[in-house]
Amino acid sequence: MKENLPLTLLHQIAITLIPGVGDVLAKNLISYCGSVEDVFKAKKSHLLKIPGVGEKVASAVVNFNGFNRAEQEIVFIEKHNVKPLFYLEKGYPIRLKQIEDAPVLLYYLGEGDLNNSKIVGVVGTRKASEYGKACVDNLVEQLAETGCLILSGLAYGIDIHAHRNALKLNLPTVGVLAHGFDRIYPSQHSATAKKMIETGGLLTEFMSGSNPERENFPKRNRIVAGLCDVLVVVETADKGGAMITAELANGYNKDVAAFPGRVNDEYSKGCNKLIKSNKATLITNVDDLYYLMGWNNTRPKPKVQQTLPLDLSQADLEIYSFIKNKTKAGIDEIAYALQIDSGNLSLQLLEMEFKGLIRTLPGKYYELT
Structure with a gap:
């Protein structure tokens, strides 16, 4: 050694x-x-x-x-100034800590904050239509004021269009790769990838020398699904990487949104299928996304002295106090701060909601009643 x-x-x-x-x-x-x-x-x-x-x-x-x-x-x-991110260490993304099969070790190139307060995943077909590109244009432009991080997979079509729009609007954008950092795939996106490192970054679980093999892409997709707050499916056939990512996001209890398309369009069938099966919320603009995520819920609420039941457990009290101090809090944020398994936390939050202590907001956020 x-x-x-x-x-x-x-x-x-x-x-x-x-x-x-x-x-x-x-x-x-x-x-x-x-x-x-x-x-x-x-x-x-x-x-x-x-x-x-x-x-x-x-x-x-x-x-x-x-x-x-x-x-x-x-x-x-x-x-090459790559940052290794181990799952037990501080720099590892908070959102991924809650995902059971998230990578033990990640490699990161860039300066973008992987714990940005808002992370929007944007995925779709490699064969993007003008309609799909227009949806991405409008979405990213309207998200610019939030300072959110745009997350995708650096692939052809919807992915690269989302990354380039984010760069144009000075939004941080991170590409998740299915290979090591000794190459960029596809090579045509190398110039864009280099620009992304300056304000966003590139993320992978694969060591140098790893080729972009077919089996690596579903692994890449689970990082996209686990790292975002909401996954937006722009345009896709009823099978493919975007559909896999949407299924993973649903399994991780993430919000999924999709743009609808014409019923006969091949690359709208996937989005329409997700919406029809209640696996994605239909959106047509960024206001729909804001509503889904509770990001426009800024109305001040009257403060009412809450009388707590005497039978609250210590865990319930910790959750209650955390939400009270934050005004509203997301499930991932609570789980990370209090070091509670996300599955157990979901049950505790449900019980607290039944007791009338908290209420659920769009985007899996919670506030006191």
Whole structure:
């Protein structure tokens, strides 16, 4: 092992290289072992007691010999000023911390705030029509006043159109990649990607040398779905990457919006299908998006002294106090601040709503009654 290399980062990269260990299992290993370094120090007998770890995985951990590759990646990221973001560390995106299968380790190039107060994902077909481009033009232009971050996948069509519009309007925009930082795919978007790094950025879970393989794109899509507050599907067929991203966003309890299209248009079938199946809210302009997300809910409310029930748990009191101090708060924000699992938090919030303590606002925000 080379001298002067950061050992913690070395192990953070190494755990992503263990055969048979995905993001969920990696987090489980770290949780049971105590730290990422201790995973590699654990005895096989101890590893076999960890849920989800069988003979094959335990052997892969104790016999791991990929530290040289991890060392090479450290040299690469230091040379190119890439920021590694580990899921237990401060710089990791708050919204992704709540996603069970979010990457253990991300690589980031750029200056944009991945914890921007408003993140809008924009996705759609690679074969964007003039109608689809016009929807993106209007949406991004009207979002400019919010200072939100525009998130997409740097692909042809809707993705690149959203990124370029954001750059034109000085909005931060981040592209999530399905490959490592030693290339840009498609290469025609390299100039745009370079500009994005200045005020936004590029994000990937893939090490240098990783090709844009077919199986990488659904993995890329889950980051887009998990990182945004709302996913806007502009134009898509009834199958494809945008539809996968919408399904993932629904599974992550994110808001999904879609622009409707003509019933016979091939690349409006997906949007119409999402709307028809109640998997997306129909929007035609940014006001619809504001309403969905509660971003225009600025009317002052009269302050009323709330009488709390005596049977509130300590967890309920912590949630109540947090929302009270913030006036209104989103579910991801509450979960991160109070370190509560998002599934359990949803149940607690529902119980508090039944007790008349809080009410739900559009966009999965909550306020006191």
